[in-house]
Amino acid sequence: MHLRMDHLDWNQLRAFLETAETGSLSAAARKLGLTQPTLSRQVAAIEQRLGVTLFERVGKAMLLTSTGLDLLEHARTMGSAAEELALVATGRSQAVEGVVSISASDAVAAYLLPRAIHRIRQVAPGIVVEVVSSNALSDLRRRESDIAVRHVSPDQPDLIARLLREATASFYASEAWVAAHGHPRTADEAVAHDFIGADRSGRFLEYLRAHGLPLTLANFPLYSENAVTAWELVRQGLGIGAMMDDIARLTPGVVRVLEALAPVRFPIWLVTHRELRTARRIRVVFDVLAELLTAP
Structure with a gap:
């Protein structure tokens, strides 16, 4: 669906954006310093102007x-552009601020x-x-995060994705476990x-069976x-x-075992939405992640 974005009132658009971000009229009104009836009128006005329904009212929640x-x-792209204009106008265009979720x-x-x-704290405090x-794939289109580190290729065409490198995984046990149980090297x-x-x-x-390990539930x-919990169990000597x-x-006290098996290979993708082009804070974080996750 194509929405006519020309001649939109910025106050109405901002009311929509904050309501979408917070999920309620009362929270959005507090954030914008408006009364709830004023904010509600602005949201209703943008729906009327566009001729569409933007929210479903479920109790006090706005879905x-x-x-x-x-x-x-x-709206996010326009909001970021407006924020950038404000920074330039006040001479703070290099002051990168805001929240970025990874x-x-x-x-x-x-x-x-x-x-x-x-590194992010150093370059942009x-x-x-x-x-x-x-471990679930965050939906960047629904803004569950701004940037995602993924191990599968993203299939949404409207996202920006960069393949950083191919990583590997192997089998490990603790040094104490190897001392007690021996060092298995083969399947x-x-x-x-x-x-x-x-x-x-x-x-x-x-x-694991497909990888060549003839294991059973036993x-x-x-x-x-x-x-993280599984790795701590390995580190404390409870198994492979x-x-x-x-x-x-990066983990002291662990030993690679089953070396006869080839490492598992998988990609590291860095994915974000198209706001990367307009939001300086997201660009900064994306570039730092790309640099440091590319180097093993």
Whole structure:
């Protein structure tokens, strides 16, 4: 659907944007310093001007319709452009400020992002970073995050994606575990040992079997869907686990095992929305992440 964006009142557009961001009229009104009836009239006015319904009223919550989601992309871009104009007008165009949310898997968020965040704090101390730690694919179109670190190629054509590199993962155990149980190097030797499972549904077991490990459920006395927790179980000597080699190199006291198996290879994608072109804060964070996640 194509919405006519010409001749829109900026106050109405800002009212829509803040209501979409906060999810309620009262919260948006407080943020903008308006009364709730005034804000409600502005939201109703932009709906009337465009001839569409932008929100579904569910109790006190304001939920975006599909048309509202379409408009949100444009409103964010216009809001960022207005913010940039204001910075230039006041001589603060180099003062990069605002919140940038980064979505990454729990292991990447815990072990690889901190170095990048240190750099962000150095180059742009005015940026507030929110880390969204999730193994699910955050939907950037719905603004669950501004930037996502992904291990699969994004399929949304309206996103900006950069393939940083191909990473690898291998199997590891703690030094204490190896001292107690020996050092298994081959797939056949693996069947006598305990592994840390990622799920009880059997998907992880099937994946390991496809990778050449003839394991059964008996090899999994422990499970954790949280990779940080699973890695800590490995580090404390409770079994063999898989981990990204970049992270393993940062972890003292662990040893690579099952070296006869080829490492698992997977891509690292950095993905954001088209606001990257207009929002300086997102560009700064994107460039820092691209630099530091490209180098293993």
